Amino acid sequence: MKISVKRTRTLAALLAAAMLLAFTACGTENKETESSPITVTDMMGREITLEKPAERIVALTPSDCEILYAIGAGDALVGRGTYCDYPAEVADVPEVGSGSDTNIEQILALEPQVLLMSTMSQTEEQAKQLEDAGVRVVISDAQDIEGVYTAIEMIGALMGKDEEAAALVQSMKTAFAELEEKAEPDGSKTIYFEVSPLEYGLWAAGKNTFMDEVANMLGLKNCFDDLDGWASVSEEQVLERNPDYILTITMYYGEGPLPEEEIMARPGWENVTAVKNGAILNLQNNELSRPAPRLVDGARMLYDFVYGEE
Amino acid sequence: MRVHKERFSAPEYLLFTAVTFGIFCFCVCTGSVSIPLKDTLSLIRDAVCGVIGSWIDHTESVLPEGTTASILLAVRLPRVLCTALTGAALSLAGAAMQGLLKNPLADGSTLGVSSGAALGAVCAIAFGITFPALPFAGTMVTAVLFAFLSLLLILGLAYRLDHSLSTDTIILIGVVFSMFVSSLMSIVITFAADRVQHITFWTMGSLQGKGYPDVLVLLGALVFFGGVIFLHSRELNAFAMGEENAGHIGVNVRRVRLVLLIAVSGLIGVCVSVGGTIGFVGLVTPHMLRMLTGPNHRRLLPASLFGGACFLMLADLAARTLLNPRELNVGIVTSLAGAVVFILIFYRARRRG
Numbered sequence: 001m002k003i004s005v006k007r008t009r010t011l012a013a014l015l016a017a018a019m020l021l022a023f024t025a026c027g028t029e030n031k032e033t034e035s036s037p038i039t040v041t042d043m044m045g046r047e048i049t050l051e052k053p054a055e056r057i058v059a060l061t062p063s064d065c066e067i068l069y070a071i072g073a074g075d076a077l078v079g080r081g082t083y084c085d086y087p088a089e090v091a092d093v094p095e096v097g098s099g100s101d102t103n104i105e106q107i108l109a110l111e112p113q114v115l116l117m118s119t120m121s122q123t124e125e126q127a128k129q130l131e132d133a134g135v136r137v138v139i140s141d142a143q144d145i146e147g148v149y150t151a152i153e154m155i156g157a158l159m160g161k162d163e164e165a166a167a168l169v170q171s172m173k174t175a176f177a178e179l180e181e182k183a184e185p186d187g188s189k190t191i192y193f194e195v196s197p198l199e200y201g202l203w204a205a206g207k208n209t210f211m212d213e214v215a216n217m218l219g220l221k222n223c224f225d226d227l228d229g230w231a232s233v234s235e236e237q238v239l240e241r242n243p244d245y246i247l248t249i250t251m252y253y254g255e256g257p258l259p260e261e262e263i264m265a266r267p268g269w270e271n272v273t274a275v276k277n278g279a280i281l282n283l284q285n286n287e288l289s290r291p292a293p294r295l296v297d298g299a300r301m302l303y304d305f306v307y308g309e310e
Numbered sequence: 311m312r313v314h315k316e317r318f319s320a321p322e323y324l325l326f327t328a329v330t331f332g333i334f335c336f337c338v339c340t341g342s343v344s345i346p347l348k349d350t351l352s353l354i355r356d357a358v359c360g361v362i363g364s365w366i367d368h369t370e371s372v373l374p375e376g377t378t379a380s381i382l383l384a385v386r387l388p389r390v391l392c393t394a395l396t397g398a399a400l401s402l403a404g405a406a407m408q409g410l411l412k413n414p415l416a417d418g419s420t421l422g423v424s425s426g427a428a429l430g431a432v433c434a435i436a437f438g439i440t441f442p443a444l445p446f447a448g449t450m451v452t453a454v455l456f457a458f459l460s461l462l463l464i465l466g467l468a469y470r471l472d473h474s475l476s477t478d479t480i481i482l483i484g485v486v487f488s489m490f491v492s493s494l495m496s497i498v499i500t501f502a503a504d505r506v507q508h509i510t511f512w513t514m515g516s517l518q519g520k521g522y523p524d525v526l527v528l529l530g531a532l533v534f535f536g537g538v539i540f541l542h543s544r545e546l547n548a549f550a551m552g553e554e555n556a557g558h559i560g561v562n563v564r565r566v567r568l569v570l571l572i573a574v575s576g577l578i579g580v581c582v583s584v585g586g587t588i589g590f591v592g593l594v595t596p597h598m599l600r601m602l603t604g605p606n607h608r609r610l611l612p613a614s615l616f617g618g619a620c621f622l623m624l625a626d627l628a629a630r631t632l633l634n635p636r637e638l639n640v641g642i643v644t645s646l647a648g649a650v651v652f653i654l655i656f657y658r659a660r661r662r663g
Contacts, residue, residue: 199512200508200516201519224635227635231636232636232637233637234341236386239377239385253508255438267380267384267385267522268383
């Protein structure tokens with residue numbers, strides 16, 4: 001008998017434990033269903049509803065990958081576009097191509113709930129194909145810094161990381177405000193943003209670019225602000241407009257002169273103020289060309305370059 | 311039937327030189343930044359005096375300074391010179407190739423020789439082939455080599471498939487070869503993914519940022535390879551009557567063909583490695599000029615030299631100034647103008663025929 005009592009007790013204890021487990025499981029499940037569904041308006045104005053925050057996501061644009069990592073959702077990234085290169089660990093995520101070489105089959109095989117893409121490099125057909133296969137396509141398409149905030153908040157909502165996203169946006173706003181406050185422009189300094197070096201034909205960043213926006217924030221005048229977006233410009237015009245600063249985003253491949261040195265050595269450029277003063281900055285990690293949180297880093301580097309480090 | 315003289319007379323050469331020089335001056339005086347003619351002239355006079363003065367006194371040359379001087383002397387002048395030389399070289403190469411193949415549609419761009427040269431240069435960039443003693447020699451040597459190999463391959467195929475080298479065969483082989491080269495290029499890019507940007511920009515080509523060293527290289531290539539082509543104008547005329555006939559009148563067909571192929575590859579390779587692939591120049595200028603000069607290469611070759619220089623200088627002027635302060639790629643302008651002119655010629659020829 002004694003034995004049987006003991007047995008019943010053990011059984012009861014086990015039962016209780018099992019029930020407890022079951023309840024807690026129920027509890028977490030309940031909590032999840034409470035916080036969902038999530039409705040997000042993407043940057044094309046389309047409404048996307050998810051039953052719960054996305055746990056598997058593919059991002060094709062480098063900037064969206066950067067945002068995912070910045071809000072602490074990098075673990076959910078199961079596939080990435082070809083040119084996603086920041087932060088370094090993104091390289092370990094399977095690559096699914098991008099642009100016209102996007103591998104739709106591979107994306108589907110990764111079974112993501114959400115696919116993040118931009119309108120610039122992807123097509124509507126690709127979006128439709130993925131939607132038909134049950135992947136929710138969300139468009140992020142930031143054209144200015146305000147748009148980057150929108151993208152961060154949107155991605156935050158998708159991933160159930162609203163607080164982290166809000167904090168990130170706030171920190172960016174504060175950082176930019178600080179820089180704007182600290183900058184003491186005399187209103188006359190001009191800057192030339194070189195997007196493609198002379199060897200391949202000059203391209204400059206004009207108005208409606210992140211570089212232009214950051215320049216204005218720091219009290220600098222973009223000397224090609226009469227052009228829209230990135231534009232191929234005449235070498236003569238650069239000499240004529242005589243910028244006080246030059247920022248080049250040319251990549252350096254470890255051979256030949258550094259991009260700054262190459263600009264300094266260009267024949268005919270010796271009369272350009274920036275070249276005379278050696279005021280040339282090379283930002284080659286896309287700090288100021290991607291709609292991502294690192295715009296702050298780029299703005300800081302430009303600030304330090306123009307106004308001196310503290 | 312118009313009867314053409316065997317070669318141009320001295321006054322005719324003088325006229326060509328005057329026209330080319332006139333266009334050259336116009337292109338130097340016009341640009342994205344407008345510089346008053348008076349300043350242009352005085353700047354050039356000062357520069358010339360400075361250089362000559364330094365030769366006489368053996369001192370450091372005193373050149374005019376200031377932004378205007380830099381724009382004119384360091385940017386615009388070398389660019390216009392490079393453009394003129396590239397135009398002349400491409401046009402001459404085109405004329406020689408058309409003579410060699412007895413086909414008016416043969417050209418570096420239609421046959422895919424330019425693409426082949428570009429592939430060579432891209433390989434040099436992707437796999438880091440360089441010759442430390444000479445700047446940009448890596449891309450140049452591989453470009454010339456690949457241009458030559460492309461020509462050999464194209465001609466080998468053409469002769470094997472269709473000994474009469476009809477237009478259809480030439481065009482088809484050109485199309486197929488260009489596609490082949492472009493897929494090879496994609497493969498190279500896949501292997502050198504870290505240099506995609508470098509390579510893509512390079513294949514677009516640009517006459518921007520060309521300096522006096524480029525002028526010298528182009529001039530050297532034009533004098534050497536162009537000279538070789540000029541020395542063979544009689545043989546080219548003989549080829550026009552068919553290779554067998556050429557052989558009968560004592561032309562060493564194989565040797566001449568090889569020499570001309572090397573000269574043409576040299577011109578195209580050097581041009582491509584300096585300014586990228588610029589289409590239609592070698593096709594359209596000789597074609598238009600043939601209507602004036604007749605088929606005799608003793609007249610056609612010099613005319614192509616001047617005509618090509620003028621055509622490309624004007625095309626580049628349009629590229630530089632039409633969308634000011636933006637710039638177009640000169641290849642876009644030549645292809646636009648070239649395609650239109652070409653269709654007009656083709657249409658008229660068909661109607662007449």
